[in-house]
Amino acid sequence: xxxxxxxxxxxxxxxxVVSAMLGELGIEGVEIDNxxxxxxxxxxxMFIDFPPQLPPDDGTSRVSFYLEAQEDHTELLxxxxxxxxxLREFMDIGSxxxxxxxxxxxxxxxxxxxxxxxxxxxDILIKPTWxxxxxxxxxRILIEIDPGISFGTGKHETTQLCIRQLQKYIRKIKAGQExxxxxxxxxxxxxxxxxxxxxxxxxxxxxxxxxxxxIVSAYENMEVNHLTRAEGEFYVGNLINDKNVQKRAGGGxxxxxxxxxxxxxxxxxxxxxxxxxxxxxxxxxxGIIDFKKDEVYQALEAAGFTIxxxxxxxxxxxxxxxx
Numbered sequence: 001x002x003x004x005x006x007x008x009x010x011x012x013x014x015x016x017v018v019s020a021m022l023g024e025l026g027i028e029g030v031e032i033d034n035x036x037x038x039x040x041x042x043x044x045x046m047f048i049d050f051p052p053q054l055p056p057d058d059g060t061s062r063v064s065f066y067l068e069a070q071e072d073h074t075e076l077l078x079x080x081x082x083x084x085x086x087l088r089e090f091m092d093i094g095s096x097x098x099x100x101x102x103x104x105x106x107x108x109x110x111x112x113x114x115x116x117x118x119x120x121x122x123d124i125l126i127k128p129t130w131x132x133x134x135x136x137x138x139x140r141i142l143i144e145i146d147p148g149i150s151f152g153t154g155k156h157e158t159t160q161l162c163i164r165q166l167q168k169y170i171r172k173i174k175a176g177q178e179x180x181x182x183x184x185x186x187x188x189x190x191x192x193x194x195x196x197x198x199x200x201x202x203x204x205x206x207x208x209x210x211x212x213x214x215i216v217s218a219y220e221n222m223e224v225n226h227l228t229r230a231e232g233e234f235y236v237g238n239l240i241n242d243k244n245v246q247k248r249a250g251g252g253x254x255x256x257x258x259x260x261x262x263x264x265x266x267x268x269x270x271x272x273x274x275x276x277x278x279x280x281x282x283x284x285x286x287g288i289i290d291f292k293k294d295e296v297y298q299a300l301e302a303a304g305f306t307i308x309x310x311x312x313x314x315x316x317x318x319x320x321x322x323x
Contacts, residue, residue: 002069005101006077007062008084012036014093015061016315017289021083024262025076026211027065034061060094069102090291121163124196129224141199144224145192158286161311161318162260163196165284169320170200173255173282180204184254184276186239186269187261187287191218194232195225197256206254207234208245239272240265250275258284263292270296270303277323282308288317 010018012034019030035057067073077098084096118127118137125140127133133142166183173181180203185194188207191214197205207218218234237245257276259266266285273283283305288296290312296319297307305321312318 003066003103004069004071004073005064005066005103006073006080007064007099007101008080009097009099010061010063010094011059011092012057012061013059013315014087014091015063017087017091018063018084018093020262020287020289021087022063022065022080024265025079025083027067027076027080028213029065031064031066032061033064066103121160122167124163124167124199126192142225143192143195143199145190145195145221157313157316158260158288158318159192161286161313161316162193162258162284165309165311165318165320166193166197166256166258167200169256169282169284170197170202174201177255181255182206182253184208184249184257186249186257186259186273187265188218188234189214189260191221191232191234193258193260194218194234195221195227197258198227198231199225202256203231205232206249207232208237208239208249209234210236210238212236240269246272246275252276252278252281254278254281256282256284260286263288263296266296267299270299270305274304274323279323281323283321283323284318285320286316286318288319290315290317293317293319 008018015032015034019032022030067076081098084093087093088096118125118131118134120126120140123140124143125137126143126145129144170181181201183194183197183202183205185197185205185207188194188209191207194205194207209215215234215236219229222229222232239245239249252275254276255278257273259269259273261269266288277283283300285296285300293310297310300307300319300321305323307319307321309320310317
């Protein structure tokens with residue numbers, strides 16, 4: 001099968017933001033090419049004896065994505081260019097030039113797996129399904145993930161920020177109430193935050209995503225982690241404009257809502273997140289690039305939330321709030 005390959009010329013500082021923007025537009029899977037040398041840890045994790053000899057790192061990066069050939073991509077590319085121009089107002093994205101080419105299907109959707117290896121977040125081990133469990137990791141909380149074509153390996157800073165907040169607040173709520181803890185995962189992706197919540201002590205999770213592929217992936221990852229459908233349900237929907245979803249997720253039924261989405265989605269969604277939470281319930285948000293932090297902070301306050309914490313990792317931000 002042939003694919004049209006489109007490559008955006010950008011910077012290493014902006015490559016994560018550009019990649020996230022493409023994901024928001026529904027583009028599944030990106031390829032990043034830069035000259036940033038591997039660290040010793042990365043080299044060891046990938047079992048590379050001789051790291052590649054790269055040219056000097058000049059700060060440039062190339063973010064590529066693939067679309068099916070023989071289809072008209074005019075409108076999607078227009079939206080990509082429009083979004084790049086919007087990003088340019090806030091940060092240096094380089095030239096932003098888009099070049100195109102064509103490639104044969106070489107199982108590129110699976111090539112990224114060589115870069116996803118086991119790692120820990122405090123006492124939690126996140127392991128790809130295709131890796132064996134090491135003996136020294138047997139005492140950790142284990143989460144096994146195969147993202148497939150969904151977002152969410154856990155390695156991204158935004159996911160790690162959310163998992164740490166889930167760990168903190170699930171423990172805090174468990175110490176103060178006898179009934180089970182219910183969690184809503186908005187933009188659930190691969191289901192990693194839902195699975196983490198259950199592993200950390202939640203009694204039930206509900207996941208929502210606009211992409212039906214994520215629902216399939218989330219259920220598959222639940223099964224891999226020996227979790228049942230009685231413990232978690234996932235469905236397609238958009239909390240911003242779908243009345244049925246708002247009704248289904250509302251009613252103040254959740255102790256915690258996690259929303260690891262982009263800032264530009266959290267802002268209009270803020271008023272619809274409030275009715276999902278019980279009194280004193282906790283909202284955990286991330287996917288917020290640092291220069292959007294103040295906008296999200298203000299939107300949450302305007303919606304009626306009280307901000308509890310603001311945490312940063314790299315250029316990404318978590319804002320945790322309460323009802």
